[in-house]
Amino acid sequence: xxxxxxxxxxxxxxRGQQVTLSCSPISGHRSVSWYQQTPGxxxxxxxxxxSETQRNKGNFPGRFSGxxxxxxxxxxxxxxxxxxxxxxxxxxxxxxxxxxxxxxFFGPGTRLTVL
Amino acid sequence: SQQGEEDPQALSIQxxxxxxxxxxxxxxxxxxxxxxxxxxxxxVHLILIRSNEREKHSGRLRVTLDTSKKSxxxxxxxxxxxDTASYFCAPSTGNQFYFGTGTSxxxxx
Numbered sequence: 377x378x379x380x381x382x383x384x385x386x387x388x389x390x391r392g393q394q395v396t397l398s399c400s401p402i403s404g405h406r407s408v409s410w411y412q413q414t415p416g417x418x419x420x421x422x423x424x425x426x427s428e429t430q431r432n433k434g435n436f437p438g439r440f441s442g443x444x445x446x447x448x449x450x451x452x453x454x455x456x457x458x459x460x461x462x463x464x465x466x467x468x469x470x471x472x473x474x475x476x477x478x479x480x481f482f483g484p485g486t487r488l489t490v491l
Numbered sequence: 492s493q494q495g496e497e498d499p500q501a502l503s504i505q506x507x508x509x510x511x512x513x514x515x516x517x518x519x520x521x522x523x524x525x526x527x528x529x530x531x532x533x534x535v536h537l538i539l540i541r542s543n544e545r546e547k548h549s550g551r552l553r554v555t556l557d558t559s560k561k562s563x564x565x566x567x568x569x570x571x572x573x574d575t576a577s578y579f580c581a582p583s584t585g586n587q588f589y590f591g592t593g594t595s596x597x598x599x600x
Contacts, residue, residue, distance in 0.1 A: 418592035419579065424587070432587050464531065466533060477522065482526075485531070485533055
């Protein structure tokens with residue numbers, strides 16, 4: 377079974393631009409979560425989708441948004457990029473609706489650098 | 492914050508020694524999970540311990556959970572160079588995980 381895939385793996389943008397990251401979960405997984413990882417803050421939860429519905433959202437500004445498609449693939453978008461948005465963005469998929477009850481399977485991440 | 496807090500932040504040991512990492516959290520949880528991350532890559536699930544369990548083993552891993560102290564520990568026995576990674580605890584309320592900043596483990600061959 378293929379693992380979680382994320383595209384692109386690396387991205388360089390400049391301040392003020394916007395970016396869209398993509399995540400394809402493991403086949404059959406309907407829950408997709410997104411995390412931001414920075415050296416100082418660790419892994420910060422962004423949001424979680426299940427069956428195309430956002431079920432949980434972390435404490436991030438409205439510039440961060442996401443969506444999930446009917447095939448469970450998910451995208452996250454960051455508008456008006458700031459230098460502080462430079463981070464590794466991780467996507468994780470899980471089988472069940474209550475994501476916290478089960479292990480999450482992580483993708484390799486997208487490394488975003490904002491100049 | 493419900494975020495897990497790992498201690499120590501960094502740990503360096505010789506191959507063959509045991510490594511112990513601790514995690515503390517602040518609220519009631521349904522379960523607590525441990526994950527490993529090799530440098531700059533995705534996380535890999537190691538073990539899940541439920542709130543009604545006190546100890547769990549998986550290969551060279553031993554996890555304990557003390558809900559009265561709101562703490563957990565991860566013991567890696569007979570460490571190997573390949574165990575070099577960052578280790579994260581993730582307390583969960585059932586709807587969300589609360590990862591901390593991790594413990595960076597270096598195993599010296």
